[in-house]
Amino acid sequence: MNNMNEQEWEPKIVAFLCNWCSYAGADLAGTSRIQYPPNVRVIRVPCSGRVNPLYIIRALQEGADGVLVSGCHPGDCHYSTGNMYARRKFTVLKNLLEYVGVEPDRVQFSWVSASEGARFAEVITQVTGDIKRLGKPTRLVKEATR
Template sequence: MTDQWEPKILAFLCNWCSYAGADLAGTARIQYPPNIRVIRVPCSGRINPLFILKALQNGIDGVLVSGCHPGDCHYISGNYIGRRKSATLKRFLEYLGIEEGRVQFSWVSAAEGVKFSQVVHEVVQDIKKLGPAKRLVKRSLEFGVRSSEIKNRDSEL
């Protein structure tokens, strides 16, 4: 038995396009790596960057955000909003010391099961090259107070 590391990847997929593309890949029996765990969201524009930060904080090695192609969003401009959030988050993650490539964005339509499979393969390979992620450390925002003291104080409430 080998102890070869395999990345854990979380994918936020738009319900109207990317999730349907993933579903098409599954029903057409198109193979893609099992490293990915999918969360279906109404729109890529609705993904709060804190969801991605929490995922990285809790041991996820990479995150994929996938939405509708430009001009095809069910909510008109949601995919553009999602793309802007993703670009801003990437700059913030770089500031935190998280490698570029840990968070990736793609466009996949409902008819692109093969493309979804290709995107997943690429993301898995990119994350494997980066290696295991360093966990983001949760730090207290209250200066001079240890996080254990905050936990004790909160449990008393």
């Protein structure tokens, strides 16, 4: 039995990070000892464009309170246009989630380059704050994504 009050609740966030930029930015934040919330669990992917929207839905089904997909800045994708495909896919996914009753802000997208360790920390802080404001997902999240 969990008797934590709402203020003690910390969201669990799954982050799919592009190997070439966002993951390297996260690594730079770590090696530079830049502080950011420990709520994120990182999954390194070759390119943000390779993240199947079903992975995001599965993360929500399995208990993630929020999901972040982060890739290279526009024009800097190591696979030419993978990040632009990702952005289009996740716009559609967010619309679908909203349609089935899941707050679209539970899924967020960002651009972080390998040299932006401080920006990575800012993004994680922002996403964590956004998910905290949304609160714990209702049962509807699990039901809507099944």
